[in-house]
Amino acid sequence: MFQQLPMYQRVGAQAFKKDLSRTVKLAEHLNNPHKNFKSVHIAGTNGKGSTSHMLASVFQEAGYKVGLYTSPHLKDFRERIKVNGKFIPKKPVVSFINANKDFLTENQLSFFEMTVGMAFDYFSRVKVDIAIIEVGLGGRLDSTNIITPEVSVITNIGLDHTAFLGDSIPEIAGEKAGIIKDNVPVIIGETQKETTRIFKEEAKKHNSAIYFAQDLKVPTYHTDLKGDYQNKNMKTAIATVKVLREKGWEIPEECLKNGLNSVKLHTSLQGRWDILQEKPRVICDTAHNTEGLTLVFEQLKNEKFQHLHIVLGVVNDKDLENILPLFPKTAIYYFSKPEVPRGLEAKILQEKASNFELEGRVFNSVSEAYDVAVDAALDEDLVFVGGSTFTVAEII
Numbered sequence: 001m002f003q004q005l006p007m008y009q010r011v012g013a014q015a016f017k018k019d020l021s022r023t024v025k026l027a028e029h030l031n032n033p034h035k036n037f038k039s040v041h042i043a044g045t046n047g048k049g050s051t052s053h054m055l056a057s058v059f060q061e062a063g064y065k066v067g068l069y070t071s072p073h074l075k076d077f078r079e080r081i082k083v084n085g086k087f088i089p090k091k092p093v094v095s096f097i098n099a100n101k102d103f104l105t106e107n108q109l110s111f112f113e114m115t116v117g118m119a120f121d122y123f124s125r126v127k128v129d130i131a132i133i134e135v136g137l138g139g140r141l142d143s144t145n146i147i148t149p150e151v152s153v154i155t156n157i158g159l160d161h162t163a164f165l166g167d168s169i170p171e172i173a174g175e176k177a178g179i180i181k182d183n184v185p186v187i188i189g190e191t192q193k194e195t196t197r198i199f200k201e202e203a204k205k206h207n208s209a210i211y212f213a214q215d216l217k218v219p220t221y222h223t224d225l226k227g228d229y230q231n232k233n234m235k236t237a238i239a240t241v242k243v244l245r246e247k248g249w250e251i252p253e254e255c256l257k258n259g260l261n262s263v264k265l266h267t268s269l270q271g272r273w274d275i276l277q278e279k280p281r282v283i284c285d286t287a288h289n290t291e292g293l294t295l296v297f298e299q300l301k302n303e304k305f306q307h308l309h310i311v312l313g314v315v316n317d318k319d320l321e322n323i324l325p326l327f328p329k330t331a332i333y334y335f336s337k338p339e340v341p342r343g344l345e346a347k348i349l350q351e352k353a354s355n356f357e358l359e360g361r362v363f364n365s366v367s368e369a370y371d372v373a374v375d376a377a378l379d380e381d382l383v384f385v386g387g388s389t390f391t392v393a394e395i396i
Helices: 021-029 048-061 090-106 111-125 169-179 193-205 230-246 253-261 263-267 290-300 320-326 346-354 366-376 389-395
Strands: 038-043 066-069 081-083 130-134 151-154 186-188 210-212 274-277 281-284 308-312 332-335 360-362 382-386
Touching: 021 090, 021 111, 038 048, 038 169, 048 066, 048 130, 048 230, 048 253, 048 263, 066 111, 081 111, 090 111, 111 130, 151 169, 151 230, 169 193, 186 193, 186 230, 193 210, 230 253, 253 263, 290 320, 290 382, 308 366, 308 389, 320 346, 332 346, 332 366, 346 360, 366 382, 366 389, 382 389
Parallel strands: 038 130, 038 151, 066 130, 151 186, 186 210, 281 382, 308 332, 308 382, 332 360
Antiparallel strands: 066 081, 274 281
16 A cells, blocks of 8 residues: 555655545445445544544543544554554455455555545444544545535644645635535634635535534533643534534533543544653654644743753645744754655755754754754753654654
């Protein structure tokens, strides 16, 4: 799967297909497994992964058998497809490819299309009660968009993946709104002036009830996911549960509360404001666009430390002109290249960063940069690792 066909996370634009026809063809070949289970569909620029994991945890707590499809993975491909928090076993992965290899090859399916087919096939075979499906990229043309869910969720809209989705907030909102289906309620996590009209118009066109999470009166709970930004995601998840209850799903208040408090336990989510050790304190976060990084650095300001060390690695299609000004000038930087074809050379990153008065050394790998940073840090210092999902993946 990795070698034969392109994968957006690794190679970028050439893996992005502006068409759902091959996914539909694969689904038909597999006897439309996605029609055998209920689902929740979640799109958005930031927060869709965390919100997906929160909902999966709540449903598990309520006693349902829950499928969870997310991307990308950090360490193991099988993280993308889980049932009740457990990775898809190796055997079904192998048997899916063996059984469908000729079809996959002949139709030149992308890595993502194959993975979506595998997930839907697996969820159908093990008879999940509900599957929480995270959109890969965009919405309208994403391979996951063949489902008709119980509810559609759009967390928020930011400027990311502009090469594929458009270079303005309204354009990107239009792509994400592509997950809104006829007569299926839609929940909007974050109310944004530029997107409200677009979502309302799309919902009206599909005769879909639309709910804005911030307008709904929902209880305030806690979550074991530590980033301050998780409060927004939690509100979106709670609003979604509220709408699902109206559709007949039995989710007692205690299960909602406990599910939100046990996301890591139930789903094994990693990389979201993860505290890896103390003395020196090491935190990693997969935030990699303007909105995500702004929230992360707001939270960093609340941390107490003597010196700040930042292990930084990014991919080559990031808008560094907008991202680098967010980084603190007072930190010591350890520049590195994530080990994927899209990784930006550490030397180039160092040069670009110096234009914004961010200074530091170049390292041959993320792990070398990380080891040197942790060794150099005093007990009272803080080491932050980020810039890309792949940078975090290499040190977890």
